[in-house]
Amino acid sequence: xxxxxxxxxxxxxxxxxxxxxxxxxxxxxxxxxxxxxxxxxxxxxxxxxxxxxxxxxxxxxxxxxxxxxxxxxxxxxxxxxxxxxxxxxxxxxxxxxxxxxxxxxxxxxxxxxxxxxxxxxxxxxxxxxxxxxxxxxxxxxxxxxxxxxxxxxxxxxxxxxxxxxxxxxxxxxxxxxxxxxxxxxxxxxxxxxxxxxxxxxxxxxxxxxxxxxxxxxxxxxxxxxxxxxxxxxxxxxxxxxxxxxxxxxxxxxxxxxxxxxxxxx
Amino acid sequence: xxxxxxxxxxxxxxxxxxxxxxxxxxxxxxxxxxxxxxxxxxxxxxxxxxxxxxxxxxxxxxxxxxxxxxxxxxxxxxxxxxxxxxxxxxxxxxxxxxxxxxxxxxxxxxxxxxxxxxxxxxxxxxxxxxxxxxxxxxxxxxxxxxxxxxxxxxxxxxxxxxxxxxxxxxxxxxxxxxxxxxxxxxxxxxxxxxxxxxxxxxxxxxxxxxxxxxxxxxxxxxxxxxxxxxxxxxxxxxxxxxxxxxxxxxxxxxxxxxxxxxxxxxxxxxxxxxxxxxxxxxxxxxxxxx
Numbered sequence: 001x002x003x004x005x006x007x008x009x010x011x012x013x014x015x016x017x018x019x020x021x022x023x024x025x026x027x028x029x030x031x032x033x034x035x036x037x038x039x040x041x042x043x044x045x046x047x048x049x050x051x052x053x054x055x056x057x058x059x060x061x062x063x064x065x066x067x068x069x070x071x072x073x074x075x076x077x078x079x080x081x082x083x084x085x086x087x088x089x090x091x092x093x094x095x096x097x098x099x100x101x102x103x104x105x106x107x108x109x110x111x112x113x114x115x116x117x118x119x120x121x122x123x124x125x126x127x128x129x130x131x132x133x134x135x136x137x138x139x140x141x142x143x144x145x146x147x148x149x150x151x152x153x154x155x156x157x158x159x160x161x162x163x164x165x166x167x168x169x170x171x172x173x174x175x176x177x178x179x180x181x182x183x184x185x186x187x188x189x190x191x192x193x194x195x196x197x198x199x200x201x202x203x204x205x206x207x208x209x210x211x212x213x214x215x216x217x218x219x220x221x222x223x224x225x226x227x228x229x230x231x232x233x234x235x236x237x238x239x240x241x242x243x244x245x246x247x248x249x250x251x252x253x254x255x256x257x258x259x260x261x262x263x264x265x
Numbered sequence: 266x267x268x269x270x271x272x273x274x275x276x277x278x279x280x281x282x283x284x285x286x287x288x289x290x291x292x293x294x295x296x297x298x299x300x301x302x303x304x305x306x307x308x309x310x311x312x313x314x315x316x317x318x319x320x321x322x323x324x325x326x327x328x329x330x331x332x333x334x335x336x337x338x339x340x341x342x343x344x345x346x347x348x349x350x351x352x353x354x355x356x357x358x359x360x361x362x363x364x365x366x367x368x369x370x371x372x373x374x375x376x377x378x379x380x381x382x383x384x385x386x387x388x389x390x391x392x393x394x395x396x397x398x399x400x401x402x403x404x405x406x407x408x409x410x411x412x413x414x415x416x417x418x419x420x421x422x423x424x425x426x427x428x429x430x431x432x433x434x435x436x437x438x439x440x441x442x443x444x445x446x447x448x449x450x451x452x453x454x455x456x457x458x459x460x461x462x463x464x465x466x467x468x469x470x471x472x473x474x475x476x477x478x479x480x481x482x483x484x485x486x487x488x489x490x491x492x493x494x495x496x497x498x499x500x501x502x503x504x505x506x507x508x509x510x511x512x513x514x515x516x517x518x519x520x521x522x523x524x525x526x527x528x529x530x531x532x533x534x535x536x537x538x539x540x541x542x543x544x545x546x547x548x549x550x551x552x553x554x555x
Contacts, residue, residue, distance in 0.1 A: 014361050018373070021358050025380045025434070028391025031401060032383065035394060046399045086286050093283025097276070105284070108291045110550050111299075114484065115536055116492030118509045119529045122516050123298035126305060126526070146294045149287070154551070178279055209386055209495055210509075214516060226386045230499060234390055242387050249382035253375065 029246065036239035044233025055236040056244075062237055068225040069241060075137065075221060076205035079144035083201045086145070087152025088194055092186060094153075095160045109150040120147060121214035128215065135217030143215040144205045151204070152197030159193030299533075306526035314520045324527035333511065337531075340507040343422060343497075344490035347429040351437040351486050352479060354430075359441035359478075364448070374442060377435050389428050389499045393419060420502030428496040433489060437482035440552050444478025481552040484543050488536055508532055 038045065039052040059065065094102060112120055124146070128139050167189070171181040187194070209223045216224060226238060306324055309317045327333075362373040380388065395401050396418040403415040418424060448471065456466040494509035508528065515525025544550075 014365055018358060018361055018366070021354060022376060024431070025377065028388040028395065028431070029380055029383055031391040031395050032387060034401075046394060046397060048404070086290055089283050090287035093280065093287070097280045097284065099280060099284060101288075105288060105291060108295055110553065111295050113553055114488060114540055116488055116509065116532055118492040118494065118512050119299075119302075119532050119536075120295075122512060122525060122529055123302045124294065125516060126301055126522065127294075127298040130301060142294060146290070149290065153287075203381065207381065207385055209384075210492065213513075223384050223386050226384060226390070227495065230386070230390055234387065238387065242383055246383050250379065253379060253382075 032239050033243050033246075036236050036243045038236050038239075040236070043235075045235055046233070055240040059237040059240045059244075064220075065222075065225060065237060065241060068220045068222045069245075071137070071219060072206055072222040075140050075144055076202050079141045079148055079205050080198050080201040082141070082145040083148035083152050084194060084198050087149045087197060088156050088187070088190065090149070091153045091156035091160060091193075092182075092190070095157065095163070096165075109153055112147040112150050117147070117208075117210040118214075121211040124211070125214040135215055136219045139215045139217065140212060140219060140221070143211050144201075144208060147208075147211060148197075148201035148204055151200045152194070155197035155200065156190055156193040159190045163189060302526045302529055305523050306530045308523045308526075310521060310523055314522075316522060324524045327524060328527055328531060336506050336511055337508060339422070339505065340491050340509075343426055343429060343505065343507060344487045346426050347433060347490050348437075348483050348487045350426070350430050351434055351482065355434060355437035355441055355482065356479065359438050359445050363442055363445045370446075374438075377438050381435060385432055386495060386499070389432070389496055392424075392428060392431065393499055396424065419500060420504050422501070422505040425497045425501035425505035425507075428500040429490050429493060432493065432496060433486045436485035436489070440481035440485065441475070441478040443552075444475040444481075448474055477548060477552065480543055480546055480548045484539060484548070484553060488539060491532060491535065 035045070036055055037051050037053070038048055039054070040047055040049040090105075094105065121143070124139070124143050125135075127133075128135055133139060168181055168185055171185045172178070176184065207223065208221075209227065212221050212224055213227070220228070222241075226234060229235065229238060304318075305316060307320050307322070309319055309321045309323060311317050362370050366373055393400070397403070398415040398417065398419075402418070403412075406412045406416065452470055452474070453466060456470045461469065491507055492509035492512075494507060494513045497505045497507050497510055508531070512525050512528045512532070515521045515528065
């Protein structure tokens, strides 16, 4: 083989390999999308019975399913906002101030990142049970914010590495108070880090199964609704909703990639 | 001058305000719950499975039951194979998308993350739909007359490992991607200029400089594997339980919380041990966070 054919051959193998990996990653998603158009009506909804849009219509009259979706979005948004506020303030505070126990807090932040989620889930379950806090929306939000906060802190911290303290001092010198300075000067500079952290918090929250499983009480998030339906076969309206969610998120990714984030670079 | 004035102004209040919330949050929702699990692991239960606060080592003794030992071994084996497969697939993949398809790397990287925006349970169920007895793959094989009756692909360790690799693959790719991206092209050229063959350059230059990514990815893959009960529930069908399944059972129908707590403590100890080894190998905690 001469050099050119050899190069072509390795190029071909590389494309084939990467293509195979993407096929692996997207295969179940293709299956989900195809099955959302499946005309079958009998459990477990696996045999292909022809093409239909009916499940997309049915979806909008399936109140419990829509409810679970709304619950998931609500929890994701609220826990995201909480984790962004607590995490951003913490990251800036830990950057600016020296205090006793800083290393401990730093270490504790890694616990939700490395520990298996099930341990975090059952530990919060036992606490909520012991403290007689009824499990539901509140406990779900607390739990989700807990595993999201570290990711916000890390993202904001990454931005702080090249943060110039003097602009803050200039603001204080010019007579702005600390809260005004934080909101008008510090936050905008850190915005990409905060945005990255927020996005991560939201993503982790909507996908969470394990921690929600132990902290939900009677409230059903979308993943828990899916889990419940798996025993009898996931009905195609769940696939339809998943397909719509996928389209929605793909759109968000596309928009953020092509516009908003680029401005900050 | 100005900054001095502000420093003289009490620094205590803003400090408390900024560091207080995180301290309270981590204290109440991480430290206290974990300590409570530790305490509970030394407690017993009465005949109605109420927790009895009396010191006992009974739960830890019960962890050595033979059927439990079997599941720990199985769980570690599943995690091990999942990690190895993720490295073998993830390393060349991350290398190719960062260094060969450089111009498209941002999109290619994003395409690894996008599947994660669909709920992971339903994606795992997608695999079951694909591989099941009446699933897409079997239908295809039957139509092509390659098999006469449906092949039973599901409900074994193999399919559980497949599901784990599927769920955790991005956690291997993310640290590898950032490690390989930092690689200095000049070094590779220098190595080639000095006469090193491709294989030598890889083992003497590329791999040592990116091994930190392999270590970080391994931690991010191996540890969750021990707990992901839903993967073995859906694809293992009870034949490939991991430690997570044991814990879940105690907090669900079994309702023996102290035993479940002792199992969780084992999982925490395994985690601490692995993170310790990771740090000894020179791994930084920061690479685990993103």
